[in-house]
Amino acid sequence: MSSNARAGRPSRLTRNLSAKIASVPMMLTAVVIFLGGTLWTVIYSFTSSKLLPRLKFVGLDQYERLWSAPRWLVSIENLAIYGIFSLIFSMVIGFVLAALMDQKIRFENTFRTIFLYPFALSFIVTGLVWQWLLNPEHGIQSVVRAMGWAGFEFDPLYNSSIVIYGILIAALWQGTGLVMCLMLAGLRGIDEDIWKASRVDGIPMWKTYLFVVIPMMRPVFVTTLVIIASGIVRVYDLVVAQTSGGPGIASEVPAKYVYDYMFQAQNLGQGFAASTMMLITVAIIIVPWAYLEFGGGRKRV
Amino acid sequence: MKFRSVIAVLAATVALPVAAGHATDLEVTHWWTSGGEAAAVAELAKAFDATGNKWVDGAIAGAGGTARPIMVSRITGGDPMGATQFNHGRQAEELVQEGLMRDLTDVAERGKWKEIIRPASLLDSCTIDGKIYCAPVNIHSWQWLWLSNAAFEKAGVPVPKNWDELVAAAPALEKAGIVPLAVGGQPWQASNAFDVLMLSLAGKDTFLKVFGDKDTEAAAGPDMAKVFKAADDARRMSKGTNVQDWNQATNMVITGKAGGQIMGDWAQGEFQLAGLKAGEDYSCLPGLGVNEVIATGGDAFYFPLLEDEEKSRAQDALAETLVDPKVQVAFNLKKGSVPVRGDVDLAAANDCMKKGLDILAKGNVVQWTDQLLSADSQKQKEDLFSEFFANPSMTPEDAQKRFVQIIATAE
Incomplete structure (x- = not known):
C-alpha cells in the first residue's frame, strides 16, 4: 500500500x-x-503534611485515623448504597425508556428532548431544584398536604436514615436521560432483519429484547457502565448543593471528605490518604473487569 | 483582520492598567459579600484610596470555608494578592512559618499597636516568634443567645434570663408549636453552639484547660459531662429546625417561629434589618446569661511577602489605615462588630452592642477556638457535633468519648 x-x-x-x-x-x-x-x-499520604506538603513520614497514621473516623465510614457506606442503586436504576429505567421510544411512537423527538433535558443542567442546579422539591415546607410534602392529605410525610433530606435516597432521586432524574439516549442509539444499531427474523420465529418481543438484542448491545452497555460508574465515584457537587452532607454527617461522600480535609481542615495528609483509598476502590473494580474484557486472550463480540 | 483587531484590543486592556499605574494597585481578598459587609468593606477601600493608592477589590463569595482554600492556594501557588483577610488565629500559621507572609513589626511599632489594641490577646494571635504578621480589624463574639420576645409571649412564659430558664420554658414553647432553639444545618453552627455552651456552663478555666492546654482529663471530667448534658438538651430543643444557613435560623427567631438561637453578634444585623428593637422585640444574653464572658475572635488582614518595593510600601500604608481610629469606627458600625481599639467613641451602638462593650471593658474575655485549635481539630469537632445534633440515638457519653479523642490528638 x-x-x-x-x-x-x-x-x-x-x-x-x-x-x-x-x-x-x-x-x-x-x-x-x-x-x-x-x-x-x-x-x-504517608506524611504528616498539614497546610503545605512536607516530607515528614508518619507511616500509616493517616490511614489509621481515616478508618477510625466515623464520617469516613458513613461516606463509604453512602457511596456503596448510592453506587449500587444508581447503577441498577439508571440502566433499567434508561433501557426501558429507550425501548419504549423505539416503538416508532409519534413525537419521539419531543419526548427525547424532555427526557434528555435534565442532563443539560449541572449537578449544582439539579441539587438546588431537588432541595426545594424535597423541602417539607415548600415542596412535594406541602403540596400534597394542601390537597387534603394532612398526614402525608415526605422529607427524605431531613431524615438521616433515608437522606441518601433523596440524593439518589435527583441523580436519577438528571442522569437517566443520557443513558436513555445511549441505549436508543444502541437499539437503532440493531439490524431490522433481526427483528424480522424473530417475528417469523414467533418469539415474543420481550424475549427478543432480553435474549437477542441486549447481548448484541454489549458495547453500548460497557460504555454506559463506564460513564455512570465514573460519575458515581466522583459524586460531590450534588451532595453539596442538596444537603451539604447533612443532616449531621448522614449524606457525606468520600469526595467531599477529601475536599473538606485537604482545604477546610488544612490537613493535606488526611485528604491524600482518603483520595488514595478512593483510587484503590476504583482499581479494585476496574482491574478485574479490564482483565476479563481485554485479557485472557479470548476475543469477545 | 477581525481577529487581529480583537487581539489588539485585548492587549491594550492588559497593558493599560500597567501604564496608568501611578498609584499602586493592591488587590485585597476577603469574603465579605453580604449587604452590610460590602458596605463595611467600601469604607476600608475609601480610606485606602485616600492614601494615594488604589484598593482592588477581590471579594470571594461563599463564606470563609470557600474563600480560604482559594486564598491559600493563591499564596502557595506563587500568585499572592496584596493583602488578604483571615480570622485571626491559626488559619495562616503555616503560611507564616513557611516565610510567605510579611513581617509587620515595624509598622506595628510605629503605630504603637501594643498600646492601643485591646484586648491584648488580639495582637498575641497575630504574633509568631515575637513578630507581628497581621493587622486586626474587628472583634466578633460568638457567645450570644438571641431570644424572640414574641415567641415567649405566645407560649405564655416570661422571657428567660439564662440558659436554664430557656430549657425550663421549652415544653411550653413546643406546646405552642414553636421550636425552642434554632440550630441551622451547617456543621460550624452546631460545633460553635457547643463551644458557647461549654464556655458559659463549664466556665473559662475549663474552657482554656481543654482547648488551650489540650487537657484530656478535663475533657473527660464531670464539668464537661455537664456540658454534654446541656448539649443533649439543646439537641432536643432544636428538633424541627429544618433550615441550613445561620441567617435562615435567625429568621425563625425574628418571625417568632423559634424561641432562641445561639449565634454570634453578626446575627444582630439581621434583627436590625428586620426593623426589630433590642430589648423590646428581641433580647440578647451574652454568655447565655450564665457566665458573662465573651471571646475575642474576629477578622484580621495578612500581607503576603511581595518582591515589588512599591507594593510593599502600599501594604504598609494599608496596615496603618486598617487600625486608624476613624476607619475603625466607620467600618465597625457598618459591620456590626466591635473596634479593636478602646480609644474610639461608639455612641451609635445599640443596647446589645453596649452590653458587649461593657464586658470587653471589664476584661471578661477569652481566646476563641479559632485561636486555640488548628483548622484540622476544628473540622473534626464540626463532624462530631453536626452528627450529634442530627442523630438523636447518639448518647452524650459517646459524644464525650469522641470529643476526648479529638482533644488528645489536637496540636
Missing part, C-alpha cells in the same frame, strides 16, 4: 511516525500529570 511497505519491513518505532509525534503531548500529559500526580499524592 505505502512506499514503506515496498522498501522492506519498517521498524516498529518509525511506522506511522507523524501520528506518534502528534500523540507525544498527550502521552506526556498522561505520564507526568496523571501518573506523576497520582504517585505524588500516594507518597504524601
Whole structure:
C-alpha cells in the first residue's frame, strides 16, 4: 500500500511516525500529570503534611485515623448504597425508556428532548431544584398536604436514615436521560432483519429484547457502565448543593471528605490518604473487569 | 483582520492598567459579600484610596470555608494578592512559618499597636516568634443567645434570663408549636453552639484547660459531662429546625417561629434589618446569661511577602489605615462588630452592642477556638457535633468519648 511497505519491513518505532509525534503531548500529559500526580499524592499520604506538603513520614497514621473516623465510614457506606442503586436504576429505567421510544411512537423527538433535558443542567442546579422539591415546607410534602392529605410525610433530606435516597432521586432524574439516549442509539444499531427474523420465529418481543438484542448491545452497555460508574465515584457537587452532607454527617461522600480535609481542615495528609483509598476502590473494580474484557486472550463480540 | 483587531484590543486592556499605574494597585481578598459587609468593606477601600493608592477589590463569595482554600492556594501557588483577610488565629500559621507572609513589626511599632489594641490577646494571635504578621480589624463574639420576645409571649412564659430558664420554658414553647432553639444545618453552627455552651456552663478555666492546654482529663471530667448534658438538651430543643444557613435560623427567631438561637453578634444585623428593637422585640444574653464572658475572635488582614518595593510600601500604608481610629469606627458600625481599639467613641451602638462593650471593658474575655485549635481539630469537632445534633440515638457519653479523642490528638 505505502512506499514503506515496498522498501522492506519498517521498524516498529518509525511506522506511522507523524501520528506518534502528534500523540507525544498527550502521552506526556498522561505520564507526568496523571501518573506523576497520582504517585505524588500516594507518597504524601504517608506524611504528616498539614497546610503545605512536607516530607515528614508518619507511616500509616493517616490511614489509621481515616478508618477510625466515623464520617469516613458513613461516606463509604453512602457511596456503596448510592453506587449500587444508581447503577441498577439508571440502566433499567434508561433501557426501558429507550425501548419504549423505539416503538416508532409519534413525537419521539419531543419526548427525547424532555427526557434528555435534565442532563443539560449541572449537578449544582439539579441539587438546588431537588432541595426545594424535597423541602417539607415548600415542596412535594406541602403540596400534597394542601390537597387534603394532612398526614402525608415526605422529607427524605431531613431524615438521616433515608437522606441518601433523596440524593439518589435527583441523580436519577438528571442522569437517566443520557443513558436513555445511549441505549436508543444502541437499539437503532440493531439490524431490522433481526427483528424480522424473530417475528417469523414467533418469539415474543420481550424475549427478543432480553435474549437477542441486549447481548448484541454489549458495547453500548460497557460504555454506559463506564460513564455512570465514573460519575458515581466522583459524586460531590450534588451532595453539596442538596444537603451539604447533612443532616449531621448522614449524606457525606468520600469526595467531599477529601475536599473538606485537604482545604477546610488544612490537613493535606488526611485528604491524600482518603483520595488514595478512593483510587484503590476504583482499581479494585476496574482491574478485574479490564482483565476479563481485554485479557485472557479470548476475543469477545 | 477581525481577529487581529480583537487581539489588539485585548492587549491594550492588559497593558493599560500597567501604564496608568501611578498609584499602586493592591488587590485585597476577603469574603465579605453580604449587604452590610460590602458596605463595611467600601469604607476600608475609601480610606485606602485616600492614601494615594488604589484598593482592588477581590471579594470571594461563599463564606470563609470557600474563600480560604482559594486564598491559600493563591499564596502557595506563587500568585499572592496584596493583602488578604483571615480570622485571626491559626488559619495562616503555616503560611507564616513557611516565610510567605510579611513581617509587620515595624509598622506595628510605629503605630504603637501594643498600646492601643485591646484586648491584648488580639495582637498575641497575630504574633509568631515575637513578630507581628497581621493587622486586626474587628472583634466578633460568638457567645450570644438571641431570644424572640414574641415567641415567649405566645407560649405564655416570661422571657428567660439564662440558659436554664430557656430549657425550663421549652415544653411550653413546643406546646405552642414553636421550636425552642434554632440550630441551622451547617456543621460550624452546631460545633460553635457547643463551644458557647461549654464556655458559659463549664466556665473559662475549663474552657482554656481543654482547648488551650489540650487537657484530656478535663475533657473527660464531670464539668464537661455537664456540658454534654446541656448539649443533649439543646439537641432536643432544636428538633424541627429544618433550615441550613445561620441567617435562615435567625429568621425563625425574628418571625417568632423559634424561641432562641445561639449565634454570634453578626446575627444582630439581621434583627436590625428586620426593623426589630433590642430589648423590646428581641433580647440578647451574652454568655447565655450564665457566665458573662465573651471571646475575642474576629477578622484580621495578612500581607503576603511581595518582591515589588512599591507594593510593599502600599501594604504598609494599608496596615496603618486598617487600625486608624476613624476607619475603625466607620467600618465597625457598618459591620456590626466591635473596634479593636478602646480609644474610639461608639455612641451609635445599640443596647446589645453596649452590653458587649461593657464586658470587653471589664476584661471578661477569652481566646476563641479559632485561636486555640488548628483548622484540622476544628473540622473534626464540626463532624462530631453536626452528627450529634442530627442523630438523636447518639448518647452524650459517646459524644464525650469522641470529643476526648479529638482533644488528645489536637496540636
